[in-house]
Amino acid sequence: MSFIKTPAVPIESINPKVKDCEYAVRGEILNYALRLQEELEKNPGSRPFDEIIYSNLGNPHALGQKPITFFRQVLALCEYPALLDTDDTHKFFSSDAISRAKKIRSTLTGKSTGAYSHSKGAKGLREMIADGIALRDGYPANPEDIFLTDGASAAVHMIMQLLIRSENDGILCPIPQYPLYSAAITLHGGTLVPYYLSEAKGWGLEVFELKGNLDLARENGISVKAIVVINPGNPTGQVLSESNQQEIVELCRKEGLVLLADEVYQDNVYVKDKNFISFKRIIKSVGYSDDEISLVSFQSISKGYYGECGKRGGYMELCGFSEDVKDQIYKVASVNLCSNTSGQILASLIMNPPKPGEESHKLFFAEKEAILSSLGRRAKALEDAFNSMEGVSCQKAEGAMYLFPLIKLPNKAIEAAKKVNMVPDAFYALRLLDATGLVLVPGSGFGQAPGTWHVRTTILPDESKIPAIVSRLKAFHESFMKEFQD
Amino acid sequence: MAFDCAASVDVGSINPKVHKCKYAVRGESETYPQILEQQLQANPGSLPFDEVIYCSIGNPQALGQQPITFFREVLALCDHPSLLEKSETRNSFSSDSISRAQKILSYFPGKATGAYSHSQGVKGLRDAIAAGIEARDGFPASADDIFLTDGATPGVHCMMQLLIRSETDGILCPIPQYPLYSASITLHGGTLVPYYLDEATGWGLEISELKKQLEDARSKGISVKALVVINPGNPTGQILTEDNQQQIVEFCKKEGLVLLADEVYQENIYIDYKKFNSFKKIVRSTGYGKEDFPLVSYHSISKGYYGECGKRGGYMEVTGFSSSVREQIYKIASVNLCSNISGQILASLIMNTPKPGDASYESFAAERDGILKSLARRAKAMENAFNNLEGVTCNTAEASMFLFPKIHLPKKAIEAAIAAKKEPDAFYTLRLLESTGIVVVPGSGFGQVPGTYHFRCSILPQEDKIPAIISRLAAFHKLFMSQYRD
Numbered sequence: 001m002s003f004i005k006t007p008a009v010p011i012e013s014i015n016p017k018v019k020d021c022e023y024a025v026r027g028e029i030l031n032y033a034l035r036l037q038e039e040l041e042k043n044p045g046s047r048p049f050d051e052i053i054y055s056n057l058g059n060p061h062a063l064g065q066k067p068i069t070f071f072r073q074v075l076a077l078c079e080y081p082a083l084l085d086t087d088d089t090h091k092f093f094s095s096d097a098i099s100r101a102k103k104i105r106s107t108l109t110g111k112s113t114g115a116y117s118h119s120k121g122a123k124g125l126r127e128m129i130a131d132g133i134a135l136r137d138g139y140p141a142n143p144e145d146i147f148l149t150d151g152a153s154a155a156v157h158m159i160m161q162l163l164i165r166s167e168n169d170g171i172l173c174p175i176p177q178y179p180l181y182s183a184a185i186t187l188h189g190g191t192l193v194p195y196y197l198s199e200a201k202g203w204g205l206e207v208f209e210l211k212g213n214l215d216l217a218r219e220n221g222i223s224v225k226a227i228v229v230i231n232p233g234n235p236t237g238q239v240l241s242e243s244n245q246q247e248i249v250e251l252c253r254k255e256g257l258v259l260l261a262d263e264v265y266q267d268n269v270y271v272k273d274k275n276f277i278s279f280k281r282i283i284k285s286v287g288y289s290d291d292e293i294s295l296v297s298f299q300s301i302s303k304g305y306y307g308e309c310g311k312r313g314g315y316m317e318l319c320g321f322s323e324d325v326k327d328q329i330y331k332v333a334s335v336n337l338c339s340n341t342s343g344q345i346l347a348s349l350i351m352n353p354p355k356p357g358e359e360s361h362k363l364f365f366a367e368k369e370a371i372l373s374s375l376g377r378r379a380k381a382l383e384d385a386f387n388s389m390e391g392v393s394c395q396k397a398e399g400a401m402y403l404f405p406l407i408k409l410p411n412k413a414i415e416a417a418k419k420v421n422m423v424p425d426a427f428y429a430l431r432l433l434d435a436t437g438l439v440l441v442p443g444s445g446f447g448q449a450p451g452t453w454h455v456r457t458t459i460l461p462d463e464s465k466i467p468a469i470v471s472r473l474k475a476f477h478e479s480f481m482k483e484f485q486d
Numbered sequence: 487m488a489f490d491c492a493a494s495v496d497v498g499s500i501n502p503k504v505h506k507c508k509y510a511v512r513g514e515s516e517t518y519p520q521i522l523e524q525q526l527q528a529n530p531g532s533l534p535f536d537e538v539i540y541c542s543i544g545n546p547q548a549l550g551q552q553p554i555t556f557f558r559e560v561l562a563l564c565d566h567p568s569l570l571e572k573s574e575t576r577n578s579f580s581s582d583s584i585s586r587a588q589k590i591l592s593y594f595p596g597k598a599t600g601a602y603s604h605s606q607g608v609k610g611l612r613d614a615i616a617a618g619i620e621a622r623d624g625f626p627a628s629a630d631d632i633f634l635t636d637g638a639t640p641g642v643h644c645m646m647q648l649l650i651r652s653e654t655d656g657i658l659c660p661i662p663q664y665p666l667y668s669a670s671i672t673l674h675g676g677t678l679v680p681y682y683l684d685e686a687t688g689w690g691l692e693i694s695e696l697k698k699q700l701e702d703a704r705s706k707g708i709s710v711k712a713l714v715v716i717n718p719g720n721p722t723g724q725i726l727t728e729d730n731q732q733q734i735v736e737f738c739k740k741e742g743l744v745l746l747a748d749e750v751y752q753e754n755i756y757i758d759y760k761k762f763n764s765f766k767k768i769v770r771s772t773g774y775g776k777e778d779f780p781l782v783s784y785h786s787i788s789k790g791y792y793g794e795c796g797k798r799g800g801y802m803e804v805t806g807f808s809s810s811v812r813e814q815i816y817k818i819a820s821v822n823l824c825s826n827i828s829g830q831i832l833a834s835l836i837m838n839t840p841k842p843g844d845a846s847y848e849s850f851a852a853e854r855d856g857i858l859k860s861l862a863r864r865a866k867a868m869e870n871a872f873n874n875l876e877g878v879t880c881n882t883a884e885a886s887m888f889l890f891p892k893i894h895l896p897k898k899a900i901e902a903a904i905a906a907k908k909e910p911d912a913f914y915t916l917r918l919l920e921s922t923g924i925v926v927v928p929g930s931g932f933g934q935v936p937g938t939y940h941f942r943c944s945i946l947p948q949e950d951k952i953p954a955i956i957s958r959l960a961a962f963h964k965l966f967m968s969q970y971r972d
Contacts, residue, residue: 007808008742008780013711015651015674018814026605026820057823062601072566079828080562082555088574108796115548116788116795119512150636150798153822161673165501183821187647188501225495258495294495302602309602312636312826324497328504334512335669336639340798340826342565 021186023179024445025057029429033439049437053469055458056439058234058401060307064462068306068367070097070360071349077101078113078345094360104345113341119334121148121315122341125348129315132351137281145318147329148347150339152264152300152314157184158332159260159296159316162325163225164190170217172210172227172257176404176446176454178234193217193224196449199406202395203236205229207247214255226258227251232265232276232399235446235456237379239274239398245282249293258294264314265400267304267350270376274398280319294320301346303401305371313343378459378466379403385470389477401460404443407453413484425453431480436472507672509665510931515542518916519925535923539955541944542925544720544887546793550948554792554853556583556846557835563587564599564831582845590831599827605820607634607801608827611834615801618837623767627803633815634801634833636825638750638786641802643670644818645746645782648811649711650676656708658700658743660691662890662932662940664720679703679710682935685892688881689722691715693733700741712744713737718751718762718885721932721942723865725760725884731768735779744780745769750800751886753790753836756862760884766803780806787832789887791857799829864945864952865889871956872943875963888942890929895939899970911939917966922958 011019037052044050054062061067074097077083084098107124109115120126126143133141149155163169164185170193173181185192195213197203210227217224229248231240240248252259261279269276280297301313318326338344353368354361379397386394386405394405409417409424417427425442432455433439443454461469497505523538530536540548547553560583562569567587569575576584591597593610606612612629619627635641649655650671656679659667671678681699683689696713703710715734717726726734738745747765755762769779786800804815824830839854840847865883872880877894895903895910903913911928918941919925929940947955 007811009649009711009744009807009811011808011810011814013651014648014811014814018648018818021817021821023817023821026823057602059602060600061598062595064596064598067600069568072568076562076566076569079565080558082558083562083578086578088578092569092572092575109545110548110550112547112553112796114546114553114794114796116543116545150826151822157822162500162504163495165499180821187818187821225499308600310598310600310824310827312824321495322497325495325500328497328500331507331509331513332504332673334516335507335509335666335673336643337512337637338796338798340636340829341796342828343826 017187017189021183022445023183024441025179027445029426029433029439029441030056032430033433036433036437047437048435049472052437052439053461053465054439055461056441056456058303058458058460059309060401060460061309063460065307065371065460066367067308068364070094070354070364071306071308071346073097074101074104074349075342075345078104079342081105096354096358096360100349104348108341113345117338117341117344119330119338120144120146121339121344121347125344128348129351133280133317137278137284139281139284141280141317145326146315147318147333148313148315148339148344150312150314150343151302152262152298152316153180154339155296155298155314155316156180156260156262157188158329159226160184160188160190161332162329163258164188167191168221168223170222170224171260172214172224174205174228174230174233176235176443176448177228178230178262179445181228182447191217191222193222194447197233197236197238199395199449199452202398203233203238205240205244205248207251210248210251214257224255224257226260228260228262229279230262231279232268234262234265234400235402235404236395237397237400237402237404238395239269239271239276241274242277242282245277245279246286249279249282249286249288253288253293258296261295261297263297264300264303266299267306268372268375268401269399270372270379271396271398276399280317283319290320292320299347299351301343301350304350305368306346306350308346311343311346312340313347315347374463375401375459378461378463381466381470382457382459385473389474390481392477397459401458402456403459404446404454404456407455409453410481410484410486412486413480416484425455428453428480429455432473432476435476435479436469438469438473503673503675507669508931509669510927511543511665515925515927515931519919522919522923533923534921535958538923538925539947539951540925541947542927542942544789544944544946545795546887546946547795549946551793551857551946552853553794554850556580556840556850557792557794557832559583560587560590560835561828561831564590565828567591567597580846582840586835590834603824603827603830605816605824606630606632607825607830611830614834615837619764619766619803623764623770625767625770627766631803631805632801633804633819634799634825634830636798636800636829637788638748638784638800638802639666640825641782641784641800642666642746642748643674644815645712645744645802646670646674646676647818648815649744650674653677654707654709656703656710658696658710658713660714660716660719662721662929662934663714664716664748665931667714668933677703677708679708680933683719683722683724685881685935685938688884689719689724691726691730691734693737696734696737710741710743712746714746714748715765716748717765718754720748720751720886721888721890722881723883723886723888723890724881725755725757725762727760728763728768731763731765732772735765735769735772735774739774739779744782747781747783749783750786750789752785754858754861754887755885756858756865757882757884762885766805776805778806785833787829787836790836791854791861792832792836794832797829797832798826799833801833860949861887861945864947864949867952868943868945868956871959875960876967878963883945887944887946889945890932890940890942892938892940896967896970896972898972899966902970911941914939914966915941918959918962921962921965924955924959
């Protein structure tokens with residue numbers, strides 16, 4: 001009889017894909033930050049900073065951004081319809097919020113947000129989203145091709161599960177990438193085929209780089225099923241040019257790749273000389289038919305100017321898929337019954353916000369513009385700060401919510417990292433956290449050209465805090481470089 | 487190298503596990519009724535019934551059940567906290583819903599319910615749930631053991647993904663079972679090891695049957711990892727006796743199985759001669775401590791008297807796993823960031839309802855008891871109705887939201903079914919739908935002893951519709967039997 005208790009579920013017996021999968025955004029550095037937070041709460045003043053700033057995750061409301069008033073009015077009226085019938089309803093809710101809530105409720109199963117909806121999401125809400133897509137792109141959208149999900153992440157998993165049969169199936173992913181993609185590919189047993197974005201060219205996507213990696217994978221016996229393109233980019237923040245998008249579409253068509261277009265940052269563009277163009281619009285404007293190219297477009301309520309991360313809403317729009325494949329996707333969606341109705345409602349609202357002339361439009365527009373212009377200013381302030389630091393260069397954040405500065409770490413720092421068994425950028429990020437309370441994610445969590453080091457920061461801390469953050473960052477970096485100078 | 491682009495995603499090239507997976511509760515049980523509904527709308531009077539009644543799915547609010555007022559008050563206040571700032575809107579809310587909302591909002595930094603929470607769910611809400619579990623069972627529960635999920639379903643998928651390495655890993659499942667389990671096992675590449683519940687003894691669970699099936703599987707080289715027990719049962723509606731539960735616990739302990747306890751119907755109890763006991767309570771009262779016994783208990787906001795299906799809320803309480811395995815579970819949860827906040831809030835409310843003396847208590851209790859008593863009456867009325875049909879026997883629905891009557895189909899009916907290329911029970915339920923508009927799910931979707939036929943019918947239509955449903959059912963059945971009688 002052994003005195004050492006063997007757990008009934010030893011770690012060796014669990015699914016190796018689960019063990020292999022990684023998600024740095026909520027990984028080690030966050031665990032350390034949470035411990036620091038506890039320490040600070042128990043012992044205020046024990047650290048050279050008095051709060052932890054979670055700049056590791058695109059989570060705007062956690063850092064003080066307020067929800068859009070119109071959206072929350074509609075949500076509250078949908079959740080507690082008794083509010084629609086009080087004497088004071090019109091005093092506290094705008095008339096368009098009231099009529100929108102009534103319209104939405106009429107589309108819901110049992111007129112209630114508490115019933116399971118259709119597994120693709122309530123039909124009426126999908127129709128509203130389809131209308132919004134058509135208005136955005138200038139081409140019609142079919143509500144039957146829209147699947148509402150608990151955030152875009154759930155939809156990404158569904159597609160990876162659908163496409164990947166074994167580790168012989170590959171998915172092309174940008175490096176750097178948002179590590180949901182690498183995690184989902186690992187969990188579903190596939191192979192990630194990397195293509196490198198070119199930092200020197202503003203994180204540009206070179207089609208010959210794509211093709212080179214595609215061919216190499218095929219030579220190694222990998223059947224490459226799809227390509228992930230994140231536009232605007234995460235962590236890299238670039239907005240693709242229209243011609244670049246056309247090249248990508250053409251490559252997909254020629255090579256039989258499904259185009260997985262992560263477009264969750266479509267409402268986060270900060271530069272005047274570029275616009276977000278959906279891949280759907282590109283495909284339609286070039287004139288490709290449905291049997292020439294398959295596209296999945298992902299959108300989310302978590303980003304943009306709405307930032308409703310906790311409500312978990314999003315959708316995927318399918319183009320160029322046969323009915324029987326769509327039936328299989330529907331079947332997988334039906335096993336989980338449906339996505340949450342608050343998220344569904346918010347998805348319909350972000351694709352169909354108040355229009356000029358409607359009662360809520362003035363306030364809505366002011367809130368939206370304030371948030372977006374502030375994000376633009378914060379992006380610039382942080383970009384400039386990084387570029388002023390020794391050995392650091394930072395590409396412009398044209399869109400999304402992040403900066404991904406390149407840090408030239410001195411050899412001594414790299415050696416010090418190795419000594420404590422850490423990846424050099426993780427070593428830097430941890431020291432940074434210890435000195436400033438700022439939580440950033442090491443670039444190794446996203447992938448980067450070998451021998452280069454980055455960190456990802458969000459641009460989300462409240463604008464009033466940015467100057468203090470910048471000065472602490474600069475002070476830390478200066479002292480770090482001094483400590484490890486070659 | 488040429489690639490056939492149009493066929494790049496065809497049914498032949500997708501993940502075969504997706505292809506193989508089935509979920510009878512939606513699928514055909516819904517698409518055809520929806521077509522009939524559309525036909526009725528376009529052409530009223532064109533069918534022998536004037537509405538389609540979905541008795542196929544546990545979706546109470548789709549059939550007229552009202553949400554619990556207190557819960558929706560709290561939800562609306564949390565969604566739109568500015569309602570708390572105006573004294574006039576405050577008058578529309580009960581005082582305890584206001585204080586509960588304020589308490590809940592205090593758990594969110596900056597009162598931001600739109601932010602991603604901790605990946606296990608908001609700590610304060612988990613504390614409330616742990617307290618509720620402790621009050622229910624009389625044994626301690628920890629917030630660290632709780633994982634809030636978008637419904638119980640994602641928690642089931644998480645454990646299947648964790649435990650299943652390949653098709654040589656098996657999971658013991660009851661037959662009949664809720665087909666999420668079979669679908670999830672298929673999707674994650676495992677093997678379902680069936681154990682038959684005994685209809686003659688009220689769907690009892692015999693340990694000898696469990697043992698036989700386990701040994702049979704092992705002799706075929708299957709490594710059986712876990713046992714799924716649904717208590718109260720779905721589709722079968724029985725409540726396990728305490729003795730039976732103790733035997734199951736001992737069986738799992740002896741055979742090194744993880745116990746996956748689906749307890750989502752714990753608050754749908756219609757008889758007074760049995761009580762619901764959580765498996766956690768049984769495990770602890772048997773003397774097994776936190777480290778001794780791997781148990782996952784599932785609960786959901788979709789059932790009970792609250793029926794908040796569309797809000798997608800639930801949790802799993804995970805105990806008896808090593809910390810290294812727990813980290814892996816946390817990691818899977820973190821890839822999808824967190825479950826939706828409304829669902830998390832509702833999960834904390836159902837485990838922590840108004841108490842006597844609270845302002846809302848009386849109206850809350852009246853709503854709750856009204857719903858539960860009505861469900862019990864409907865369960866009895868329909869059970870009696872089924873037992874009055876020729877060749878039909880129906881076990882008492884001690885709990886849950888369904889009845890699972892057995893029908894003796896005459897040979898002629900079975901032959902007609904085979905000729906129509908349908909499972910005999912699906913043939914019956916299709917004819918039932920076409921004659922009466924009543925949608926039920928064939929027993930073949932849940933599994934049944936070979937050669938027996940059943941269907942699952944919910945007890946959820948509003949009480950005033952039950953007599954008409956019963957008489958239409960009886961009329962149809964009489965006609966069917968006279969057509970196919972041996």
